Amino acid sequence: MTKPLEVKQESSISIRSGATKSYALQESAFVKWSLITISLVFLSLFLILPLVSIFVTALEKGWATYVASITNPDALAAIKLTLTVVLIVVPLNAIFGIVAAWAITKFSFKGKNVLITLIDLPFAVSPVIAGLVFILLFGAQGVFGDWLFQNDIKIVFALPGIVIATMFVTFPFVARELIPLMQMQGITEEEASISLGASGWKTFFLVTLPNIKWGLLYGLILCNARTIGEFGAVSVVSGHIRGMTNTMPLHIEILYNEYQFTSAFAVASLMSILAIITIIIKNIIEWKVKDV
Amino acid sequence: MELTLKKRKRNTIIPGFSLTLGYTMLYLSVIVLLPLSMVFFNTLSLSWSELWETIAHPRAVASYKLSFGTALAAGLINVVFGTIIAWVLVRYQFPGKRIVDGLVDLPFALPTAVAGIALATLYSPNGWIGQFFDFKIAFTPIGIVIALIFIGLPFVVRTVQPVLQNLSREIEEASASLGATRLQTFTKVIFPELLPAIITGFSLAFARSLGEYGSVVFIAGNMPMKTEITPLIIMTKLEQYDYVGATAIATVMLVTSFALLLLINIIQWYTNRKFNVQ
Numbered sequence: 001m002t003k004p005l006e007v008k009q010e011s012s013i014s015i016r017s018g019a020t021k022s023y024a025l026q027e028s029a030f031v032k033w034s035l036i037t038i039s040l041v042f043l044s045l046f047l048i049l050p051l052v053s054i055f056v057t058a059l060e061k062g063w064a065t066y067v068a069s070i071t072n073p074d075a076l077a078a079i080k081l082t083l084t085v086v087l088i089v090v091p092l093n094a095i096f097g098i099v100a101a102w103a104i105t106k107f108s109f110k111g112k113n114v115l116i117t118l119i120d121l122p123f124a125v126s127p128v129i130a131g132l133v134f135i136l137l138f139g140a141q142g143v144f145g146d147w148l149f150q151n152d153i154k155i156v157f158a159l160p161g162i163v164i165a166t167m168f169v170t171f172p173f174v175a176r177e178l179i180p181l182m183q184m185q186g187i188t189e190e191e192a193s194i195s196l197g198a199s200g201w202k203t204f205f206l207v208t209l210p211n212i213k214w215g216l217l218y219g220l221i222l223c224n225a226r227t228i229g230e231f232g233a234v235s236v237v238s239g240h241i242r243g244m245t246n247t248m249p250l251h252i253e254i255l256y257n258e259y260q261f262t263s264a265f266a267v268a269s270l271m272s273i274l275a276i277i278t279i280i281i282k283n284i285i286e287w288k289v290k291d292v
Numbered sequence: 293m294e295l296t297l298k299k300r301k302r303n304t305i306i307p308g309f310s311l312t313l314g315y316t317m318l319y320l321s322v323i324v325l326l327p328l329s330m331v332f333f334n335t336l337s338l339s340w341s342e343l344w345e346t347i348a349h350p351r352a353v354a355s356y357k358l359s360f361g362t363a364l365a366a367g368l369i370n371v372v373f374g375t376i377i378a379w380v381l382v383r384y385q386f387p388g389k390r391i392v393d394g395l396v397d398l399p400f401a402l403p404t405a406v407a408g409i410a411l412a413t414l415y416s417p418n419g420w421i422g423q424f425f426d427f428k429i430a431f432t433p434i435g436i437v438i439a440l441i442f443i444g445l446p447f448v449v450r451t452v453q454p455v456l457q458n459l460s461r462e463i464e465e466a467s468a469s470l471g472a473t474r475l476q477t478f479t480k481v482i483f484p485e486l487l488p489a490i491i492t493g494f495s496l497a498f499a500r501s502l503g504e505y506g507s508v509v510f511i512a513g514n515m516p517m518k519t520e521i522t523p524l525i526i527m528t529k530l531e532q533y534d535y536v537g538a539t540a541i542a543t544v545m546l547v548t549s550f551a552l553l554l555l556i557n558i559i560q561w562y563t564n565r566k567f568n569v570q
Contacts, residue, residue, distance in 0.1 A: 024468035103312035126503025229403025231506035
């Protein structure tokens with residue numbers, strides 16, 4: 001995910017040498033259009049049709065049913081819960097990402113590569129296992145189970161559990177965008193700022209932050225998209241309490257399993273709109289970075 | 293001269309080293325490392341025979357085969373079509389290209405559960421696509437492969453695309469001027485350059501597919517021994533409060549994933565080294 005952003009910067013010079021149209025250098029028009037057709041058919045079957053079908057199914061029974069589906073109290077509770085989770089998880093992971101990238105890219109120390117690998121670890125773990133580990137820690141039979149019960153603190157099957165499981169799953173997003181970017185930028189600008197007498201904080205806000213703002217935003221929207229959509233991990237720790245611990249994806253699952261397809265797809269269409277907005281912002285950022 | 297340079301690097305004037313590294317380690321330990329270590333600790337409490345009985349249970353073994361086989365099939369399909377799509381996006385101009393390029397990221401942005409219900413509906417026997425096939429797609433292993441193709445495609449396209457973009461045209465010109473046909477130039481000159489990226493993309497998609505849950509459960513049918521993926525076994529055990537069993541299966545999955553991660557890193561390290569030598 002990081003690669004297109006950094007590489008595109010250097011690759012904007014495309015080499016167009018020689019106007020000779022030789023088949024030794026270029027495929028025939030037949031091959032070209034065959035490959036384009038294959039790509040478009042493949043993308044239609046696996047990406048475009050699913051996306052279109054979501055909106056068609058959602059609006060199948062008319063606008064009134066659609067509005068009713070997304071303003072149903074359980075749906076609204078799910079939307080509210082998902083937004084709450086986003087507002088907690090995304091800022092915390094963003095701060096972590098910035099701090100980790102600062103430590104890793106501005107200083108040299110032993111074990112740096114191990115640390116980078118460890119930060120990436122959640123990407124290699126199944127979301128279901130991400131949920132499981134928090135049941136093992138905070139569940140009734142878990143390590144802290146008794147203590148939590150005695151002190152009447154609920155983590156699993158409540159908001160804190162959903163937040164922490166989502167945090168685990170989306171942990172690497174911001175850090176892994178910033179680390180390669182800040183590595184490329186080096187430390188000379190920060191050194192100049194500090195040696196001219198600026199404080200560390202001032203240097204960060206006036207020198208580093210403007211340099212990394214697009215990379216940061218890029219990481220933020222990817223983290224945000226995954227936070228909104230996380231299903232497996234949240235499914236394990238949420239307990240599926242309707243109107244209480246159901247996030248939007250879990251609400252969709254319940255509706256779908258109850259054969260309320262129109263309602264399920266109505267809520268799904270809201271999430272699809274968010275996904276499309278995410279992709280548009282992502283492309284704007286890539287375009288901006290390429291421009292600089 | 294070299295000595296002083298080294299010294300200066302170590303005593304950097306940039307502040308915040310212990311603060312930022314300390315915070316990173318603390319946060320990493322609390323959110324990721326400590327929770328993950330629970331899986332291994334809990335597994336240690338099992339006796340060897342108990343552990344073996346759980347992880348070698350026929351239903352579990354069937355799920356490993358299914359998860360592995362479908363992830364492999366989806367990965368290979370994505371390698372072929374993902375490379376073609378990357379090629380088309382880098383080398384050709386056609387109307388709507390920018391939209392197609394953006395759309396490739398859809399699986400990263402769309403919630404897996406949303407993708408799951410959409411694919412299950414499309415490929416079900418009376419769905420838009422499913423109706424054209426004589427055999428069942430949804431609720432069979434083919435359905436699982438379809439969900440995993442969806443999930444894995446951007447990994448392949450987005451790793452191959454930048455490499456293709458940075459490939460210098462001169463080597464192709466050299467190849468052509470030495471008398472190679474276009475096909476020879478592709479197979480002998482371009483493809484070897486793309487191979488490390490293709491392998492990395494495949495491994496990333498494969499690793500993601502092994503653990504994928506949300507998009508698969510809706511289309512899989514979830515029949516024990518037939519269409520039950522390994523993450524679903526963990527889920528089922530958890531719903532039955534069989535935490536020990538769930539943890540044992542999770543250990544198998546984690547060890548596999550970590551081995552894969554190591555392999556990916558080795559490939560990348562090897563590729564980087566090759567690149568640096570040049």
